[in-house]
Amino acid sequence: MxxxxxxxxxxxxxxxxxxxxxxxxxxxxxxxxxxxxxxxxxxxxxxxxxxxxxxxxxxxxxxxxxxxxxxxxxxxxxxxxxxxxxxxxxxxxxxxxxxxxxxxxxxxxxxxxxxxxxxxxxxxxxxxxxxxxxxxxxxxxxxxxxLPLWFEEGFAMLLGDGALRDGRWQPDGLSAWPWRKLREEPLSDEDLARLLAVRAGDDHSARDNVLVHFLGWTVVFDLYREYGTLDWQHLLEHFRQAPDPVAEARRRMEHTLADATPLEWLARLQDPSPAVRLAAARGTWKLHSAEVHALLVQAIFTEEDPEVRASLAVNALATASQTRLRRRQEGRMWRAVLPVLRDTQLPDPDESSALRTLYRAYRSGSRNYDAQGALARLHRFWEE
Ligand SMILES: [Zn+2]
Known part of the structure:
Protein backbone atom coordinates (compact mmCIF):
# COMPACT_ATOMS: atom_id res chain seq x y z
CA MET A 1 0.00 0.00 0.00
CA LEU A 147 -17.20 24.89 23.05
CA PRO A 148 -14.42 22.93 24.73
CA LEU A 149 -11.87 22.27 21.98
CA TRP A 150 -11.89 18.50 22.57
CA PHE A 151 -15.65 18.42 22.05
CA GLU A 152 -15.69 20.58 18.93
CA GLU A 153 -12.85 18.62 17.31
CA GLY A 154 -14.30 15.27 18.36
CA PHE A 155 -17.70 16.17 16.97
CA ALA A 156 -16.15 17.46 13.71
CA MET A 157 -14.19 14.20 13.39
CA LEU A 158 -17.34 12.18 14.00
CA LEU A 159 -19.26 13.90 11.19
CA GLY A 160 -16.23 14.11 8.89
CA ASP A 161 -15.82 10.34 8.89
CA GLY A 162 -17.98 8.66 6.27
CA ALA A 163 -18.27 8.26 2.53
CA LEU A 164 -19.63 10.05 -0.50
CA ARG A 165 -22.22 8.08 -2.38
CA ASP A 166 -24.33 9.39 -5.27
CA GLY A 167 -23.28 12.92 -4.39
CA ARG A 168 -24.48 12.62 -0.79
CA TRP A 169 -22.30 12.51 2.33
CA GLN A 170 -23.04 9.52 4.55
CA PRO A 171 -21.47 9.93 8.00
CA ASP A 172 -20.15 6.86 9.77
CA GLY A 173 -18.20 8.05 12.79
CA LEU A 174 -15.61 5.34 13.45
CA SER A 175 -12.31 7.09 12.92
CA ALA A 176 -9.67 4.38 12.63
CA TRP A 177 -6.46 6.32 13.08
CA PRO A 178 -7.07 7.62 16.62
CA TRP A 179 -8.46 4.22 17.60
CA ARG A 180 -5.20 2.49 16.79
CA LYS A 181 -2.89 5.31 17.84
CA LEU A 182 -4.35 5.75 21.33
CA ARG A 183 -4.23 2.01 21.92
CA GLU A 184 -0.53 2.02 21.05
CA GLU A 185 0.19 5.06 23.19
CA PRO A 186 -2.28 5.34 26.04
CA LEU A 187 -2.97 8.69 27.65
CA SER A 188 -2.35 9.18 31.38
CA ASP A 189 -4.81 10.95 33.69
CA GLU A 190 -2.43 13.88 33.63
CA ASP A 191 -2.66 13.96 29.82
CA LEU A 192 -6.44 13.80 30.01
CA ALA A 193 -6.69 16.69 32.46
CA ARG A 194 -4.38 18.81 30.31
CA LEU A 195 -6.10 17.98 27.00
CA LEU A 196 -9.63 18.50 28.31
CA ALA A 197 -8.64 21.99 29.42
CA VAL A 198 -7.16 23.20 26.10
CA ARG A 199 -9.14 26.03 24.55
CA ALA A 200 -8.85 27.03 20.90
CA GLY A 201 -7.05 30.28 21.62
CA ASP A 202 -4.58 28.83 24.15
CA ASP A 203 -1.01 28.22 23.22
CA HIS A 204 -0.45 24.48 22.90
CA SER A 205 1.88 22.16 21.02
CA ALA A 206 1.14 20.59 17.64
CA ARG A 207 1.27 17.22 19.41
CA ASP A 208 -1.36 18.25 21.98
CA ASN A 209 -3.52 19.57 19.16
CA VAL A 210 -3.48 16.15 17.51
CA LEU A 211 -4.17 14.46 20.85
CA VAL A 212 -7.10 16.81 21.54
CA HIS A 213 -8.62 15.61 18.25
CA PHE A 214 -8.00 11.96 19.13
CA LEU A 215 -9.26 12.16 22.70
CA GLY A 216 -12.24 14.26 21.62
CA TRP A 217 -13.19 11.72 19.01
CA THR A 218 -13.04 8.77 21.44
CA VAL A 219 -15.32 10.55 23.91
CA VAL A 220 -17.81 11.97 21.39
CA PHE A 221 -17.96 8.67 19.52
CA ASP A 222 -18.84 6.86 22.74
CA LEU A 223 -21.54 9.41 23.54
CA TYR A 224 -22.90 8.97 20.02
CA ARG A 225 -22.89 5.18 20.36
CA GLU A 226 -24.71 5.38 23.67
CA TYR A 227 -27.36 7.95 22.80
CA GLY A 228 -27.67 7.31 19.06
CA THR A 229 -28.07 11.00 18.23
CA LEU A 230 -25.96 13.61 16.45
CA ASP A 231 -27.61 16.38 18.49
CA TRP A 232 -24.44 17.99 19.83
CA GLN A 233 -26.11 19.85 22.70
CA HIS A 234 -27.57 16.60 23.93
CA LEU A 235 -24.21 14.82 23.74
CA LEU A 236 -22.30 17.60 25.50
CA GLU A 237 -24.96 17.90 28.18
CA HIS A 238 -24.63 14.21 28.99
CA PHE A 239 -20.88 14.54 29.34
CA ARG A 240 -21.26 17.55 31.62
CA GLN A 241 -23.59 15.70 33.96
CA ALA A 242 -20.73 13.46 35.07
CA PRO A 243 -19.17 14.74 38.32
CA ASP A 244 -15.54 14.08 37.35
CA PRO A 245 -14.62 15.03 33.75
CA VAL A 246 -11.28 13.20 33.77
CA ALA A 247 -12.83 9.96 35.03
CA GLU A 248 -15.71 10.33 32.58
CA ALA A 249 -13.36 10.96 29.64
CA ARG A 250 -11.27 7.94 30.65
CA ARG A 251 -14.31 5.69 30.95
CA ARG A 252 -15.63 6.73 27.53
CA MET A 253 -12.22 6.61 25.86
CA GLU A 254 -11.59 3.08 27.14
CA HIS A 255 -15.01 2.03 25.94
CA THR A 256 -14.23 3.31 22.43
CA LEU A 257 -10.75 1.77 22.40
CA ALA A 258 -11.93 -1.72 23.44
CA ASP A 259 -11.17 -4.62 21.06
CA ALA A 260 -14.87 -5.28 20.57
CA THR A 261 -15.88 -1.74 19.57
CA PRO A 262 -15.00 -1.76 15.85
CA LEU A 263 -16.27 -5.33 15.53
CA GLU A 264 -19.65 -4.33 16.96
CA TRP A 265 -19.69 -1.15 14.89
CA LEU A 266 -19.10 -3.14 11.71
CA ALA A 267 -22.52 -4.71 12.08
CA ARG A 268 -23.18 -1.76 9.79
CA LEU A 269 -21.72 -3.84 6.97
CA GLN A 270 -25.10 -5.61 7.01
CA ASP A 271 -27.18 -2.41 6.98
CA PRO A 272 -29.88 -2.28 4.28
CA SER A 273 -28.46 1.02 2.95
CA PRO A 274 -25.45 0.64 0.62
CA ALA A 275 -24.33 4.17 1.59
CA VAL A 276 -24.12 3.10 5.25
CA ARG A 277 -22.22 -0.07 4.28
CA LEU A 278 -19.82 1.91 2.10
CA ALA A 279 -19.17 4.45 4.87
CA ALA A 280 -18.58 1.59 7.33
CA ALA A 281 -16.08 -0.22 5.09
CA ARG A 282 -14.08 2.83 4.07
CA GLY A 283 -10.92 3.33 6.09
CA THR A 284 -11.21 0.11 8.11
CA TRP A 285 -7.74 -1.02 6.97
CA LYS A 286 -6.31 1.59 9.32
CA LEU A 287 -7.46 -0.47 12.28
CA HIS A 288 -4.75 -3.07 11.34
CA SER A 289 -6.95 -5.78 12.79
CA ALA A 290 -7.11 -9.43 11.69
CA GLU A 291 -10.61 -9.70 13.24
CA VAL A 292 -11.80 -6.73 11.17
CA HIS A 293 -10.18 -8.30 8.11
CA ALA A 294 -12.24 -11.46 8.66
CA LEU A 295 -15.43 -9.37 8.80
CA LEU A 296 -14.58 -7.54 5.57
CA VAL A 297 -13.87 -10.80 3.73
CA GLN A 298 -17.02 -12.38 5.12
CA ALA A 299 -19.07 -9.43 3.88
CA ILE A 300 -17.69 -9.69 0.33
CA PHE A 301 -19.30 -13.11 -0.13
CA THR A 302 -22.80 -11.68 0.30
CA GLU A 303 -22.33 -8.08 -0.87
CA GLU A 304 -23.89 -7.21 -4.22
CA ASP A 305 -23.37 -3.47 -4.51
CA PRO A 306 -20.34 -2.75 -6.77
CA GLU A 307 -19.00 0.24 -4.82
CA VAL A 308 -19.31 -1.53 -1.47
CA ARG A 309 -17.66 -4.65 -2.94
CA ALA A 310 -14.76 -2.56 -4.20
CA SER A 311 -14.37 -0.86 -0.85
CA LEU A 312 -14.45 -4.15 1.09
CA ALA A 313 -11.87 -5.67 -1.26
CA VAL A 314 -9.44 -2.75 -1.18
CA ASN A 315 -9.66 -2.41 2.60
CA ALA A 316 -9.13 -6.16 3.03
CA LEU A 317 -6.04 -6.02 0.80
CA ALA A 318 -4.69 -3.02 2.66
CA THR A 319 -5.31 -4.69 6.02
CA ALA A 320 -3.43 -7.77 4.82
CA SER A 321 -0.44 -5.58 3.98
CA GLN A 322 -0.37 -4.21 7.55
CA THR A 323 -1.33 -7.22 9.63
CA ARG A 324 -0.05 -10.76 10.15
CA LEU A 325 -2.74 -13.09 8.85
CA ARG A 326 -2.94 -16.85 9.09
CA ARG A 327 -2.50 -18.76 5.84
CA ARG A 328 -6.08 -19.90 5.82
CA GLN A 329 -7.38 -16.40 6.31
CA GLU A 330 -5.22 -15.16 3.47
CA GLY A 331 -6.44 -17.93 1.16
CA ARG A 332 -10.01 -17.05 1.98
CA MET A 333 -9.28 -13.41 1.23
CA TRP A 334 -7.97 -14.19 -2.25
CA ARG A 335 -11.03 -16.30 -3.02
CA ALA A 336 -13.22 -13.33 -2.08
CA VAL A 337 -11.14 -10.46 -3.41
CA LEU A 338 -9.87 -11.62 -6.80
CA PRO A 339 -13.34 -11.93 -8.38
CA VAL A 340 -14.15 -8.40 -7.15
CA LEU A 341 -11.00 -7.02 -8.78
CA ARG A 342 -11.63 -8.95 -11.98
CA ASP A 343 -15.35 -8.36 -12.52
CA THR A 344 -16.68 -5.33 -10.65
CA GLN A 345 -18.03 -2.52 -12.84
CA LEU A 346 -17.90 0.83 -11.08
CA PRO A 347 -19.70 3.99 -12.27
CA ASP A 348 -16.32 5.56 -13.11
CA PRO A 349 -14.52 3.60 -15.88
CA ASP A 350 -11.15 4.79 -14.58
CA GLU A 351 -11.90 3.13 -11.24
CA SER A 352 -12.97 -0.09 -12.98
CA SER A 353 -9.71 -0.11 -14.90
CA ALA A 354 -7.77 0.45 -11.65
CA LEU A 355 -9.45 -2.68 -10.22
CA ARG A 356 -8.33 -4.66 -13.30
CA THR A 357 -4.76 -3.42 -12.88
CA LEU A 358 -4.79 -4.60 -9.26
CA TYR A 359 -6.18 -7.94 -10.39
CA ARG A 360 -3.32 -8.45 -12.85
CA ALA A 361 -0.73 -7.21 -10.36
CA TYR A 362 -1.85 -9.57 -7.58
CA ARG A 363 -2.62 -12.47 -9.90
CA SER A 364 0.75 -12.42 -11.61
CA GLY A 365 2.81 -11.17 -8.67
CA SER A 366 4.63 -9.09 -11.25
CA ARG A 367 5.93 -5.61 -10.57
CA ASN A 368 5.16 -4.62 -14.15
CA TYR A 369 1.73 -3.45 -13.11
CA ASP A 370 1.35 -0.14 -11.33
CA ALA A 371 -0.48 -1.34 -8.22
CA GLN A 372 0.37 1.84 -6.28
CA GLY A 373 -1.07 4.01 -9.03
CA ALA A 374 -4.19 1.84 -9.18
CA LEU A 375 -4.70 2.17 -5.43
CA ALA A 376 -4.33 5.92 -5.72
CA ARG A 377 -7.09 5.97 -8.34
CA LEU A 378 -9.29 4.02 -5.91
CA HIS A 379 -8.51 6.32 -2.98
CA ARG A 380 -12.15 7.16 -2.25
CA PHE A 381 -12.70 3.58 -1.10
CA TRP A 382 -9.95 3.41 1.49
CA GLU A 383 -8.56 6.83 2.26
CA GLU A 384 -9.97 8.32 5.41
ZN1 LIG B 1 -10.92 20.67 13.43
Whole structure:
Protein backbone atom coordinates (compact mmCIF):
# COMPACT_ATOMS: atom_id res chain seq x y z
CA MET A 1 0.00 0.00 0.00
CA UNK A 2 1.18 3.52 -0.62
CA UNK A 3 2.53 5.42 2.32
CA UNK A 4 -0.38 7.30 3.69
CA UNK A 5 -0.16 10.48 5.60
CA UNK A 6 -3.14 10.98 7.81
CA UNK A 7 -4.62 14.42 7.35
CA UNK A 8 -4.52 16.44 10.46
CA UNK A 9 -7.32 18.86 11.02
CA UNK A 10 -6.78 22.02 12.89
CA UNK A 11 -9.33 24.41 14.25
CA UNK A 12 -7.79 27.76 14.51
CA UNK A 13 -4.44 28.46 12.97
CA UNK A 14 -3.26 31.99 13.32
CA UNK A 15 -1.55 32.55 10.03
CA UNK A 16 0.84 35.29 9.25
CA UNK A 17 -0.06 35.85 5.65
CA UNK A 18 -0.72 38.73 3.37
CA UNK A 19 -2.42 36.71 0.70
CA UNK A 20 -5.22 38.56 -0.98
CA UNK A 21 -8.31 36.69 -1.98
CA UNK A 22 -10.70 37.12 -4.84
CA UNK A 23 -14.23 35.89 -5.13
CA UNK A 24 -14.40 33.23 -7.82
CA UNK A 25 -17.79 31.54 -7.72
CA UNK A 26 -20.96 31.65 -5.67
CA UNK A 27 -22.81 28.50 -4.76
CA UNK A 28 -25.94 28.13 -2.69
CA UNK A 29 -24.84 29.18 0.79
CA UNK A 30 -21.09 29.26 0.21
CA UNK A 31 -18.64 31.08 -1.99
CA UNK A 32 -15.33 29.96 -3.41
CA UNK A 33 -12.35 32.31 -3.00
CA UNK A 34 -8.98 31.90 -4.67
CA UNK A 35 -5.58 33.44 -4.11
CA UNK A 36 -5.18 36.30 -6.58
CA UNK A 37 -3.75 35.11 -9.84
CA UNK A 38 -3.99 31.40 -9.00
CA UNK A 39 -6.00 28.98 -11.15
CA UNK A 40 -8.66 26.83 -9.52
CA UNK A 41 -10.72 23.90 -10.73
CA UNK A 42 -14.14 25.16 -9.77
CA UNK A 43 -15.89 21.90 -10.71
CA UNK A 44 -13.71 19.87 -8.34
CA UNK A 45 -14.63 22.20 -5.49
CA UNK A 46 -18.30 22.01 -6.41
CA UNK A 47 -18.21 18.19 -6.47
CA UNK A 48 -16.31 17.86 -3.19
CA UNK A 49 -17.56 20.77 -1.11
CA UNK A 50 -21.25 21.07 -2.02
CA UNK A 51 -22.20 17.65 -0.52
CA UNK A 52 -20.34 18.64 2.66
CA UNK A 53 -22.23 21.91 2.91
CA UNK A 54 -25.55 20.15 2.40
CA UNK A 55 -24.69 17.45 4.96
CA UNK A 56 -23.76 19.95 7.67
CA UNK A 57 -26.91 22.02 7.07
CA UNK A 58 -29.04 18.88 7.17
CA UNK A 59 -27.41 17.65 10.39
CA UNK A 60 -26.94 20.91 12.30
CA UNK A 61 -29.27 23.46 10.71
CA UNK A 62 -28.93 26.18 8.08
CA UNK A 63 -26.10 28.71 7.99
CA UNK A 64 -27.31 32.27 8.30
CA UNK A 65 -24.48 33.90 6.39
CA UNK A 66 -22.53 32.87 3.34
CA UNK A 67 -19.60 30.60 4.24
CA UNK A 68 -16.33 31.47 2.56
CA UNK A 69 -14.27 28.59 1.24
CA UNK A 70 -10.70 29.51 0.26
CA UNK A 71 -8.82 27.29 -2.18
CA UNK A 72 -5.25 27.07 -0.88
CA UNK A 73 -2.34 26.24 -3.12
CA UNK A 74 0.30 26.38 -0.45
CA UNK A 75 0.69 23.93 2.40
CA UNK A 76 0.61 24.77 6.09
CA UNK A 77 3.59 24.41 8.34
CA UNK A 78 2.45 24.04 11.93
CA UNK A 79 4.45 26.00 14.45
CA UNK A 80 2.35 25.03 17.42
CA UNK A 81 -1.12 23.66 18.05
CA UNK A 82 -2.85 26.73 16.69
CA UNK A 83 -0.20 28.61 14.78
CA UNK A 84 1.12 27.94 11.33
CA UNK A 85 2.60 29.55 8.29
CA UNK A 86 1.77 28.93 4.68
CA UNK A 87 4.53 27.12 2.83
CA UNK A 88 5.06 26.39 -0.82
CA UNK A 89 4.43 22.69 -0.78
CA UNK A 90 0.83 21.58 -0.34
CA UNK A 91 1.86 17.94 0.10
CA UNK A 92 4.46 18.54 2.81
CA UNK A 93 4.07 16.52 5.98
CA UNK A 94 5.85 17.14 9.21
CA UNK A 95 6.83 14.75 11.92
CA UNK A 96 4.97 15.13 15.17
CA UNK A 97 6.54 13.48 18.19
CA UNK A 98 4.87 10.19 19.05
CA UNK A 99 2.30 10.61 16.28
CA UNK A 100 4.20 10.34 13.00
CA UNK A 101 3.95 12.38 9.86
CA UNK A 102 0.96 14.66 9.65
CA UNK A 103 -0.30 17.22 7.25
CA UNK A 104 -2.78 20.03 7.56
CA UNK A 105 -5.16 19.68 4.61
CA UNK A 106 -7.55 22.35 5.80
CA UNK A 107 -8.35 24.69 8.64
CA UNK A 108 -10.95 27.14 9.78
CA UNK A 109 -10.32 30.72 10.85
CA UNK A 110 -12.51 32.84 13.06
CA UNK A 111 -11.14 36.09 11.68
CA UNK A 112 -12.96 39.41 11.69
CA UNK A 113 -13.34 39.22 7.92
CA UNK A 114 -11.04 42.19 7.22
CA UNK A 115 -8.60 42.10 4.32
CA UNK A 116 -5.78 40.58 6.40
CA UNK A 117 -8.00 38.61 8.72
CA UNK A 118 -10.27 36.61 6.45
CA UNK A 119 -12.67 34.22 8.14
CA UNK A 120 -13.91 30.91 6.81
CA UNK A 121 -12.66 27.57 5.62
CA UNK A 122 -9.27 27.13 3.94
CA UNK A 123 -8.64 23.95 1.99
CA UNK A 124 -5.71 22.41 0.13
CA UNK A 125 -8.00 19.54 -0.91
CA UNK A 126 -11.53 19.06 -2.23
CA UNK A 127 -12.13 16.02 -0.03
CA UNK A 128 -15.74 15.99 1.22
CA UNK A 129 -15.02 14.58 4.69
CA UNK A 130 -12.44 17.29 5.27
CA UNK A 131 -14.95 19.93 4.15
CA UNK A 132 -17.58 18.49 6.52
CA UNK A 133 -15.11 18.76 9.40
CA UNK A 134 -14.35 22.40 8.61
CA UNK A 135 -18.00 23.37 8.08
CA UNK A 136 -18.72 22.06 11.57
CA UNK A 137 -16.22 24.64 12.87
CA UNK A 138 -17.77 27.29 10.61
CA UNK A 139 -21.19 26.46 12.02
CA UNK A 140 -20.10 26.83 15.65
CA UNK A 141 -18.20 30.01 14.79
CA UNK A 142 -21.26 31.59 13.17
CA UNK A 143 -23.33 30.86 16.26
CA UNK A 144 -20.63 32.26 18.51
CA UNK A 145 -20.37 28.94 20.38
CA UNK A 146 -17.24 28.61 22.47
CA LEU A 147 -17.20 24.89 23.05
CA PRO A 148 -14.42 22.93 24.73
CA LEU A 149 -11.87 22.27 21.98
CA TRP A 150 -11.89 18.50 22.57
CA PHE A 151 -15.65 18.42 22.05
CA GLU A 152 -15.69 20.58 18.93
CA GLU A 153 -12.85 18.62 17.31
CA GLY A 154 -14.30 15.27 18.36
CA PHE A 155 -17.70 16.17 16.97
CA ALA A 156 -16.15 17.46 13.71
CA MET A 157 -14.19 14.20 13.39
CA LEU A 158 -17.34 12.18 14.00
CA LEU A 159 -19.26 13.90 11.19
CA GLY A 160 -16.23 14.11 8.89
CA ASP A 161 -15.82 10.34 8.89
CA GLY A 162 -17.98 8.66 6.27
CA ALA A 163 -18.27 8.26 2.53
CA LEU A 164 -19.63 10.05 -0.50
CA ARG A 165 -22.22 8.08 -2.38
CA ASP A 166 -24.33 9.39 -5.27
CA GLY A 167 -23.28 12.92 -4.39
CA ARG A 168 -24.48 12.62 -0.79
CA TRP A 169 -22.30 12.51 2.33
CA GLN A 170 -23.04 9.52 4.55
CA PRO A 171 -21.47 9.93 8.00
CA ASP A 172 -20.15 6.86 9.77
CA GLY A 173 -18.20 8.05 12.79
CA LEU A 174 -15.61 5.34 13.45
CA SER A 175 -12.31 7.09 12.92
CA ALA A 176 -9.67 4.38 12.63
CA TRP A 177 -6.46 6.32 13.08
CA PRO A 178 -7.07 7.62 16.62
CA TRP A 179 -8.46 4.22 17.60
CA ARG A 180 -5.20 2.49 16.79
CA LYS A 181 -2.89 5.31 17.84
CA LEU A 182 -4.35 5.75 21.33
CA ARG A 183 -4.23 2.01 21.92
CA GLU A 184 -0.53 2.02 21.05
CA GLU A 185 0.19 5.06 23.19
CA PRO A 186 -2.28 5.34 26.04
CA LEU A 187 -2.97 8.69 27.65
CA SER A 188 -2.35 9.18 31.38
CA ASP A 189 -4.81 10.95 33.69
CA GLU A 190 -2.43 13.88 33.63
CA ASP A 191 -2.66 13.96 29.82
CA LEU A 192 -6.44 13.80 30.01
CA ALA A 193 -6.69 16.69 32.46
CA ARG A 194 -4.38 18.81 30.31
CA LEU A 195 -6.10 17.98 27.00
CA LEU A 196 -9.63 18.50 28.31
CA ALA A 197 -8.64 21.99 29.42
CA VAL A 198 -7.16 23.20 26.10
CA ARG A 199 -9.14 26.03 24.55
CA ALA A 200 -8.85 27.03 20.90
CA GLY A 201 -7.05 30.28 21.62
CA ASP A 202 -4.58 28.83 24.15
CA ASP A 203 -1.01 28.22 23.22
CA HIS A 204 -0.45 24.48 22.90
CA SER A 205 1.88 22.16 21.02
CA ALA A 206 1.14 20.59 17.64
CA ARG A 207 1.27 17.22 19.41
CA ASP A 208 -1.36 18.25 21.98
CA ASN A 209 -3.52 19.57 19.16
CA VAL A 210 -3.48 16.15 17.51
CA LEU A 211 -4.17 14.46 20.85
CA VAL A 212 -7.10 16.81 21.54
CA HIS A 213 -8.62 15.61 18.25
CA PHE A 214 -8.00 11.96 19.13
CA LEU A 215 -9.26 12.16 22.70
CA GLY A 216 -12.24 14.26 21.62
CA TRP A 217 -13.19 11.72 19.01
CA THR A 218 -13.04 8.77 21.44
CA VAL A 219 -15.32 10.55 23.91
CA VAL A 220 -17.81 11.97 21.39
CA PHE A 221 -17.96 8.67 19.52
CA ASP A 222 -18.84 6.86 22.74
CA LEU A 223 -21.54 9.41 23.54
CA TYR A 224 -22.90 8.97 20.02
CA ARG A 225 -22.89 5.18 20.36
CA GLU A 226 -24.71 5.38 23.67
CA TYR A 227 -27.36 7.95 22.80
CA GLY A 228 -27.67 7.31 19.06
CA THR A 229 -28.07 11.00 18.23
CA LEU A 230 -25.96 13.61 16.45
CA ASP A 231 -27.61 16.38 18.49
CA TRP A 232 -24.44 17.99 19.83
CA GLN A 233 -26.11 19.85 22.70
CA HIS A 234 -27.57 16.60 23.93
CA LEU A 235 -24.21 14.82 23.74
CA LEU A 236 -22.30 17.60 25.50
CA GLU A 237 -24.96 17.90 28.18
CA HIS A 238 -24.63 14.21 28.99
CA PHE A 239 -20.88 14.54 29.34
CA ARG A 240 -21.26 17.55 31.62
CA GLN A 241 -23.59 15.70 33.96
CA ALA A 242 -20.73 13.46 35.07
CA PRO A 243 -19.17 14.74 38.32
CA ASP A 244 -15.54 14.08 37.35
CA PRO A 245 -14.62 15.03 33.75
CA VAL A 246 -11.28 13.20 33.77
CA ALA A 247 -12.83 9.96 35.03
CA GLU A 248 -15.71 10.33 32.58
CA ALA A 249 -13.36 10.96 29.64
CA ARG A 250 -11.27 7.94 30.65
CA ARG A 251 -14.31 5.69 30.95
CA ARG A 252 -15.63 6.73 27.53
CA MET A 253 -12.22 6.61 25.86
CA GLU A 254 -11.59 3.08 27.14
CA HIS A 255 -15.01 2.03 25.94
CA THR A 256 -14.23 3.31 22.43
CA LEU A 257 -10.75 1.77 22.40
CA ALA A 258 -11.93 -1.72 23.44
CA ASP A 259 -11.17 -4.62 21.06
CA ALA A 260 -14.87 -5.28 20.57
CA THR A 261 -15.88 -1.74 19.57
CA PRO A 262 -15.00 -1.76 15.85
CA LEU A 263 -16.27 -5.33 15.53
CA GLU A 264 -19.65 -4.33 16.96
CA TRP A 265 -19.69 -1.15 14.89
CA LEU A 266 -19.10 -3.14 11.71
CA ALA A 267 -22.52 -4.71 12.08
CA ARG A 268 -23.18 -1.76 9.79
CA LEU A 269 -21.72 -3.84 6.97
CA GLN A 270 -25.10 -5.61 7.01
CA ASP A 271 -27.18 -2.41 6.98
CA PRO A 272 -29.88 -2.28 4.28
CA SER A 273 -28.46 1.02 2.95
CA PRO A 274 -25.45 0.64 0.62
CA ALA A 275 -24.33 4.17 1.59
CA VAL A 276 -24.12 3.10 5.25
CA ARG A 277 -22.22 -0.07 4.28
CA LEU A 278 -19.82 1.91 2.10
CA ALA A 279 -19.17 4.45 4.87
CA ALA A 280 -18.58 1.59 7.33
CA ALA A 281 -16.08 -0.22 5.09
CA ARG A 282 -14.08 2.83 4.07
CA GLY A 283 -10.92 3.33 6.09
CA THR A 284 -11.21 0.11 8.11
CA TRP A 285 -7.74 -1.02 6.97
CA LYS A 286 -6.31 1.59 9.32
CA LEU A 287 -7.46 -0.47 12.28
CA HIS A 288 -4.75 -3.07 11.34
CA SER A 289 -6.95 -5.78 12.79
CA ALA A 290 -7.11 -9.43 11.69
CA GLU A 291 -10.61 -9.70 13.24
CA VAL A 292 -11.80 -6.73 11.17
CA HIS A 293 -10.18 -8.30 8.11
CA ALA A 294 -12.24 -11.46 8.66
CA LEU A 295 -15.43 -9.37 8.80
CA LEU A 296 -14.58 -7.54 5.57
CA VAL A 297 -13.87 -10.80 3.73
CA GLN A 298 -17.02 -12.38 5.12
CA ALA A 299 -19.07 -9.43 3.88
CA ILE A 300 -17.69 -9.69 0.33
CA PHE A 301 -19.30 -13.11 -0.13
CA THR A 302 -22.80 -11.68 0.30
CA GLU A 303 -22.33 -8.08 -0.87
CA GLU A 304 -23.89 -7.21 -4.22
CA ASP A 305 -23.37 -3.47 -4.51
CA PRO A 306 -20.34 -2.75 -6.77
CA GLU A 307 -19.00 0.24 -4.82
CA VAL A 308 -19.31 -1.53 -1.47
CA ARG A 309 -17.66 -4.65 -2.94
CA ALA A 310 -14.76 -2.56 -4.20
CA SER A 311 -14.37 -0.86 -0.85
CA LEU A 312 -14.45 -4.15 1.09
CA ALA A 313 -11.87 -5.67 -1.26
CA VAL A 314 -9.44 -2.75 -1.18
CA ASN A 315 -9.66 -2.41 2.60
CA ALA A 316 -9.13 -6.16 3.03
CA LEU A 317 -6.04 -6.02 0.80
CA ALA A 318 -4.69 -3.02 2.66
CA THR A 319 -5.31 -4.69 6.02
CA ALA A 320 -3.43 -7.77 4.82
CA SER A 321 -0.44 -5.58 3.98
CA GLN A 322 -0.37 -4.21 7.55
CA THR A 323 -1.33 -7.22 9.63
CA ARG A 324 -0.05 -10.76 10.15
CA LEU A 325 -2.74 -13.09 8.85
CA ARG A 326 -2.94 -16.85 9.09
CA ARG A 327 -2.50 -18.76 5.84
CA ARG A 328 -6.08 -19.90 5.82
CA GLN A 329 -7.38 -16.40 6.31
CA GLU A 330 -5.22 -15.16 3.47
CA GLY A 331 -6.44 -17.93 1.16
CA ARG A 332 -10.01 -17.05 1.98
CA MET A 333 -9.28 -13.41 1.23
CA TRP A 334 -7.97 -14.19 -2.25
CA ARG A 335 -11.03 -16.30 -3.02
CA ALA A 336 -13.22 -13.33 -2.08
CA VAL A 337 -11.14 -10.46 -3.41
CA LEU A 338 -9.87 -11.62 -6.80
CA PRO A 339 -13.34 -11.93 -8.38
CA VAL A 340 -14.15 -8.40 -7.15
CA LEU A 341 -11.00 -7.02 -8.78
CA ARG A 342 -11.63 -8.95 -11.98
CA ASP A 343 -15.35 -8.36 -12.52
CA THR A 344 -16.68 -5.33 -10.65
CA GLN A 345 -18.03 -2.52 -12.84
CA LEU A 346 -17.90 0.83 -11.08
CA PRO A 347 -19.70 3.99 -12.27
CA ASP A 348 -16.32 5.56 -13.11
CA PRO A 349 -14.52 3.60 -15.88
CA ASP A 350 -11.15 4.79 -14.58
CA GLU A 351 -11.90 3.13 -11.24
CA SER A 352 -12.97 -0.09 -12.98
CA SER A 353 -9.71 -0.11 -14.90
CA ALA A 354 -7.77 0.45 -11.65
CA LEU A 355 -9.45 -2.68 -10.22
CA ARG A 356 -8.33 -4.66 -13.30
CA THR A 357 -4.76 -3.42 -12.88
CA LEU A 358 -4.79 -4.60 -9.26
CA TYR A 359 -6.18 -7.94 -10.39
CA ARG A 360 -3.32 -8.45 -12.85
CA ALA A 361 -0.73 -7.21 -10.36
CA TYR A 362 -1.85 -9.57 -7.58
CA ARG A 363 -2.62 -12.47 -9.90
CA SER A 364 0.75 -12.42 -11.61
CA GLY A 365 2.81 -11.17 -8.67
CA SER A 366 4.63 -9.09 -11.25
CA ARG A 367 5.93 -5.61 -10.57
CA ASN A 368 5.16 -4.62 -14.15
CA TYR A 369 1.73 -3.45 -13.11
CA ASP A 370 1.35 -0.14 -11.33
CA ALA A 371 -0.48 -1.34 -8.22
CA GLN A 372 0.37 1.84 -6.28
CA GLY A 373 -1.07 4.01 -9.03
CA ALA A 374 -4.19 1.84 -9.18
CA LEU A 375 -4.70 2.17 -5.43
CA ALA A 376 -4.33 5.92 -5.72
CA ARG A 377 -7.09 5.97 -8.34
CA LEU A 378 -9.29 4.02 -5.91
CA HIS A 379 -8.51 6.32 -2.98
CA ARG A 380 -12.15 7.16 -2.25
CA PHE A 381 -12.70 3.58 -1.10
CA TRP A 382 -9.95 3.41 1.49
CA GLU A 383 -8.56 6.83 2.26
CA GLU A 384 -9.97 8.32 5.41
ZN1 LIG B 1 -10.92 20.67 13.43
Missing amino acids: PRIVRPLLVLCLLLASCTSWERRQEFEGWTLYVQSGEPVEVDLYRAGVQPAFEAVEALLGPFEREVRVHALHSGVDMQSGNRGVLTGDGAAAEEIEGIGPARVPAYHLRGDGGPFSPSGVFMTTTDTGTAVHEFVHAYFAERGER
